[in-house]
Amino acid sequence: MRPISSDSMHFPQILSKLKRGPQVILPKDIGLILAYTGIGKESVCIDAGTGSGFLAVALGNVAKNVTSYEKNAQFFALAIENTKRAKLENVKILHKDIFEGIEEKDADLFTLDMADSDKAVPLAHAALKSGGYLVGYLPHAEQAQKFVSACRTAGFSEIFVLESIVREYLAREQGFRPENTGLTHTAYLAFARK
Amino acid sequence: MRPISSDSMHFPQILSKLKRGPQVILPKDIGLILAYTGIGKESVCIDAGTGSGFLAVALGNVAKNVTSYEKNAQFFALAIENTKRAKLENVKILHKDIFEGIEEKDADLFTLDMADSDKAVPLAHAALKSGGYLVGYLPHAEQAQKFVSACRTAGFSEIFVLESIVREYLAREQGFRPENTGLTHTAYLAFARK
Amino acid sequence: MRPISSDSMHFPQILSKLKRGPQVILPKDIGLILAYTGIGKESVCIDAGTGSGFLAVALGNVAKNVTSYEKNAQFFALAIENTKRAKLENVKILHKDIFEGIEEKDADLFTLDMADSDKAVPLAHAALKSGGYLVGYLPHAEQAQKFVSACRTAGFSEIFVLESIVREYLAREQGFRPENTGLTHTAYLAFARK
Amino acid sequence: MRPISSDSMHFPQILSKLKRGPQVILPKDIGLILAYTGIGKESVCIDAGTGSGFLAVALGNVAKNVTSYEKNAQFFALAIENTKRAKLENVKILHKDIFEGIEEKDADLFTLDMADSDKAVPLAHAALKSGGYLVGYLPHAEQAQKFVSACRTAGFSEIFVLESIVREYLAREQGFRPENTGLTHTAYLAFARK
Numbered sequence: 001m002r003p004i005s006s007d008s009m010h011f012p013q014i015l016s017k018l019k020r021g022p023q024v025i026l027p028k029d030i031g032l033i034l035a036y037t038g039i040g041k042e043s044v045c046i047d048a049g050t051g052s053g054f055l056a057v058a059l060g061n062v063a064k065n066v067t068s069y070e071k072n073a074q075f076f077a078l079a080i081e082n083t084k085r086a087k088l089e090n091v092k093i094l095h096k097d098i099f100e101g102i103e104e105k106d107a108d109l110f111t112l113d114m115a116d117s118d119k120a121v122p123l124a125h126a127a128l129k130s131g132g133y134l135v136g137y138l139p140h141a142e143q144a145q146k147f148v149s150a151c152r153t154a155g156f157s158e159i160f161v162l163e164s165i166v167r168e169y170l171a172r173e174q175g176f177r178p179e180n181t182g183l184t185h186t187a188y189l190a191f192a193r194k
Numbered sequence: 195m196r197p198i199s200s201d202s203m204h205f206p207q208i209l210s211k212l213k214r215g216p217q218v219i220l221p222k223d224i225g226l227i228l229a230y231t232g233i234g235k236e237s238v239c240i241d242a243g244t245g246s247g248f249l250a251v252a253l254g255n256v257a258k259n260v261t262s263y264e265k266n267a268q269f270f271a272l273a274i275e276n277t278k279r280a281k282l283e284n285v286k287i288l289h290k291d292i293f294e295g296i297e298e299k300d301a302d303l304f305t306l307d308m309a310d311s312d313k314a315v316p317l318a319h320a321a322l323k324s325g326g327y328l329v330g331y332l333p334h335a336e337q338a339q340k341f342v343s344a345c346r347t348a349g350f351s352e353i354f355v356l357e358s359i360v361r362e363y364l365a366r367e368q369g370f371r372p373e374n375t376g377l378t379h380t381a382y383l384a385f386a387r388k
Numbered sequence: 389m390r391p392i393s394s395d396s397m398h399f400p401q402i403l404s405k406l407k408r409g410p411q412v413i414l415p416k417d418i419g420l421i422l423a424y425t426g427i428g429k430e431s432v433c434i435d436a437g438t439g440s441g442f443l444a445v446a447l448g449n450v451a452k453n454v455t456s457y458e459k460n461a462q463f464f465a466l467a468i469e470n471t472k473r474a475k476l477e478n479v480k481i482l483h484k485d486i487f488e489g490i491e492e493k494d495a496d497l498f499t500l501d502m503a504d505s506d507k508a509v510p511l512a513h514a515a516l517k518s519g520g521y522l523v524g525y526l527p528h529a530e531q532a533q534k535f536v537s538a539c540r541t542a543g544f545s546e547i548f549v550l551e552s553i554v555r556e557y558l559a560r561e562q563g564f565r566p567e568n569t570g571l572t573h574t575a576y577l578a579f580a581r582k
Numbered sequence: 583m584r585p586i587s588s589d590s591m592h593f594p595q596i597l598s599k600l601k602r603g604p605q606v607i608l609p610k611d612i613g614l615i616l617a618y619t620g621i622g623k624e625s626v627c628i629d630a631g632t633g634s635g636f637l638a639v640a641l642g643n644v645a646k647n648v649t650s651y652e653k654n655a656q657f658f659a660l661a662i663e664n665t666k667r668a669k670l671e672n673v674k675i676l677h678k679d680i681f682e683g684i685e686e687k688d689a690d691l692f693t694l695d696m697a698d699s700d701k702a703v704p705l706a707h708a709a710l711k712s713g714g715y716l717v718g719y720l721p722h723a724e725q726a727q728k729f730v731s732a733c734r735t736a737g738f739s740e741i742f743v744l745e746s747i748v749r750e751y752l753a754r755e756q757g758f759r760p761e762n763t764g765l766t767h768t769a770y771l772a773f774a775r776k
Contacts, residue, residue, distance in 0.1 A: 010354055010385070012232025013325065028358065031225025038206025040255035041235050061234035062256045131207070140757025141370045141529035148365035160204055161363035163372070164222065165747075167766050169355035169382060171342035175722025176335045178357070178767035184749050185760035188363060191204070334563025335723035359553075361572050369528025372573035378555050379566035398742055398773070400620025401713065416746065419613025426594025428643035429623050449622035450644045519595065529758045536753035548592055549751035551760070552610065557743035557770060559730035564723045566745070576751060579592070 010168075014061050018082040021052035021075065025113065025137060025186075028166040030058045032189050033111065036162070037133040039063050043108040046127055048098040048120065053079030053091075055111060055137075060091035067104050071097035102127050112147075113137035113187075121150035121192075128194045136190040144188040156192035163188050204362075208255050212276040215246035215269065219307065219331060219380075222360040224252045226383050227305065230356070231327040233257050237302040240321055242292040242314065247273030247285075249305060249331075254285035261298050265291035296321050306341075307331040307381075315344035315386075322388045330384040338382040350386035357382050398556075402449050406470040409440035409463065413501065413525060413574075416554040418446045420577050421499065424550070425521040427451050431496040434515055436486040436508065441467030441479075443499060443525075448479035455492050459485035490515045500535075501525040501575075509538035509580075516582045524578040532576040544580035551576050592750075596643050600664040603634035603657065607695065607719060607768075610748040612640045614771050615693065618744070619715040621645050625690040628709055630680040630702065635661030635673075637693060637719075642673035649686050653679035684709045694729075695719040695769075703732035703774075710776045718772040726770040738774035745770050 009026060011018075018024075033055070039045065043063040047056050050070035056079065060066045068091065070076045076095040083091045098120055106129040112120050117136045124134045134156060136147040144161055151159050163185075167178045205212075205221060212218075227249070233239065237257040241250050244264035250273065254260045262285065264270045270289040277285045292314055300323040306314050311330045318328045328350060330341040338355055345353050357379075361372045397414060399406075406412075421443070427433065431451040435444050438458035444467065448454045456479065458464040464483040471479045486508055494517040500508055505524045512522045522544060524535040532549055539547050551573075555566045593600075593609060600606075615637070621627065625645040629638050632652035638661065642648045650673065652658045658677040665673045680702055688711040694702050699718045706716045716738060718729040726743055733741050745767075749760045 010230055010352075010356075012230055014232045014234070027229035028226070031227075031229030031358075032222070032360070033225075034228045034256070035221035035225030035252065036204055036206055038208045038252075038255060040208070058229065058232075061232060062228070140759045142533075142757045144363065145365050145370045145530075158204075159365075161365050162204075163361050163363060164225075165359040165361070166226070167357050167359070169338065169357060171339050171353075171355050171384070175724045176339050177722045180765065180767050181763065182766040183762065184764040184766065185762050190365070334565045336563045336727075339724075369530045371528045374571065374573050375569065376572040377568065378570040378572065379568050398618055398740075398744075400618055402620045402622070415617035416614070419615075419617030419746075420610070420748070421613075422616045422644070423609035423613030423640065424592055424594055426596045426640075426643060428596070446617065446620075449620060450616070532751065533753050533758045546592075547753075549753050550592075551749050551751060552613075553747040553749070554614070555745050555747070557726065557745060559727050559741075559743050559772070564727045578753070 014057060014086050015054055017085045018052065018054060018057060019078060021078055024052045024054040028164050029137065029186055029189060030055060032162055032164050033135050034062060036191055037109050037135065039109050044106065045109040045111070046102065046104050046107045047111045049075065049114045050079040050093055051075055051113060053082040053093065055113065056091050056093065057082060057086045057088060059109070060086070060088040065090040065092070067092045067094065069094050069096050069098040098123060108132045110134045111137070117143065118146040118150040121147065121154045125154040125156065125194060130194055132194050134192045137187045138190060139187045141188065144190055147190045151190065151192040156194055158193040159191065161188055161190045208251060208280050209248055211279045212246065212248060212251060213272060215272055218246045218248040222358050223331065223380055223383060224249060226356055226358050227329050228256060230385055231303050231329065233303050238300065239303045239305070240296065240298050240301045241305045243269065243308045244273040244287055245269055245307060247276040247287065249307065250285050250287065251276060251280045251282060253303070254282040259284040261286045261288065263288050263290050263292040292317060302326045304328045305331070311337065312340040312344040315341065315348050319348040319350065319388060324388055326388050328386045328388070331381045332384060333381045335382065338384055341384045345384065345386040350388055352387040353385065355382055355384045402445060402474050403442055405473045406440065406442060406445060407466060409466055412440045412442040416552050417525065417574055417577060418443060420550055420552050421523050422450060424579055425497050425523065427497050432494065433497040433499070434490065434492050434495045435499045437463065437502045438467040438481055439463055439501060441470040441481065443501065444479050444481065445470060445474045445476060447497070448476040453478040453480070455480045455482065457482050457484050457486040486511060496520045498522045499525065505531065506534040506538040509535065509542045513542040513544065513582060518582055520582050522580045525575045526578060527575045529576065532578055535578045539578065539580040544582055546581040547579065549576055549578045596639060596668050597636055599667045600634065600636060600639060601660060603660055606634045606636040610746050611719065611768055611771060612637060614744055614746050615717050616644060618773055619691050619717065621691050626688065627691040627693070628684065628686050628689045629693045631657065631696050632661040632675055633657055633695060635664040635675065637695065638673050638675065639664060639668045639670060641691070642670040647672040647674070649674045649676065651676050651678050651680040680705060690714045692716045693719065699725065700728040700732040703729065703736050707736040707738065707776060712776055714776050716774045716776070719769045720772060721769045723770065726772055729772045733772065733774040738776055740775040741773065743770055743772045
């Protein structure tokens, strides 16, 4: 069987220009975040950790502005380069650990993709405005459980967890069918509303 | 087994205010459209048919403006009401059959959700700017095949078809698992770039 | 949306005659057990807890014999009735807690579907012959984790965990597509070989 | 991303000894066939085309006997070798095109996996006993449509189409999650009862 090439990932133009780090958030999950939180042109977003900056750029493409925290120097440098490639001036990448403190307030969306995202839930709650959404990107089931539990403790309501399985189809003369192999998992996405 | 309530659909605020017609495009598919086309604040969108207007409103929330065509009087009235409820001034609903002609040009995104979407593919090609995306929302496999074939004939490149299966998870004290029943299909989404 | 009727479950004849308790193991999961363990006419099976007896009957239909343990009096009575309905003489239901001891030895397959299946893993290891399979039916992620951990501790090899998502399709004149709603989860199935 | 190795396929012992041709029917689909038709020790099966013989062997492991038709000389030779490896004496492979005629009658199960399976549906109907099952293994949506249509024309009842998506999970110390990549499609399975 064929390995899965990154070309079959179908990044939109703004993301296809970016340099990819080891684990980027893919359009299928970016789509869940955009559509279930309903962020738009007036939305203020906070993101941590930045990683390669794919999510920050995708949010910046849609929202008013994005502030993204990254403590790792290499990822920070990559994300800075990627925001330049994307030509987005409303995305600010900070080389800083969010546990050292967040200055932004009244955010509409706070996205967390870190090893210990659950520990950052109270910080996210404090930085969100009432009605704002927190989203956790959580590869493992246990992380999703801990994150949801932290959301309950922090006082979030409307907590739900989604998983998106996206299959690509071949539409050819010999017939219509899904690809034989492909992506089968990225992460569970937990949503919580303040 | 429990039927699936629309409350478990998790519409974002802007969509939860809308009146639902028989078949609305759901956040899981709106998410694919937003994320794989990468539309943003500068994007110009054309949509047909409007239906209840959920997709037009979701696009209007993110894009510069949306023009949506609906030939059915009842759907047109519902969509007009829904754009009012959403308080979006950049979404224009036209009571018109797109086969009578489209005035808009140089669109970044053209979305088609009609019984005979494949027949509208040449119109969409003409109305898109170079690099713009056409997306077909196609419930049946045969429609997806015909649509892709029409895209090839019309000269589109980068044609691909996706299906999104979104499952909701229960994260409770007794454990983490997907819901036992839920949505298992809405439509195949075909993407094509001019 | 329509609730899911049990008629859409497509039980084979031998199972369609049975009385259903609250949670029966469905053909999609029975299929995984049969196909990944490769049990056949010469296979000796042990099963606990019996529940409604659907799995015991399905195994009895294929294997040499099945001994199934059920400590709950109501389930035991239901399972006894169901083996009679299925007219299988090679399925023995015992009204007994497996933690009180298992007399059978050298089994080819041991299936566990209990709240604390992981605790029964050492018993299953002792009752299996070399090369025999243990299968755990585990609704929650945490149960699957504990079960796999118990299998490693007990000395099993070739441990793997599967999940089967089965969708039904409509093949009609208007087109081919999956049902809009349906079953989205039953259990994770953990397999381990002695 | 890693390609998918055949070692991750988890064949049961009886199938793991076989030589693999280009496209074998996998345990996930063998499981659907076994579980939804309910075949057992008394069942008589007919199969065409044999291909590598994986399905014929899996059926032979469970059923009274299997007769399998293969017109291609290379596949026929491979299947003969595979039934020897499996040490099954109740599986008969015939080097014959089923369209030349089927002698067997009153079968409990007829499985079809050919390019033009729909054309063989009337033959299958004639060879099945009342209450017997026909199963078509159909990679493309259009084939599934044609096959179902042929089943209706031939007088079958209880026609349904299933698709099985099986994911493998990693259960490790760092957490529980599905594999990132894997098998995403083999075939649609159409079932029909005489």
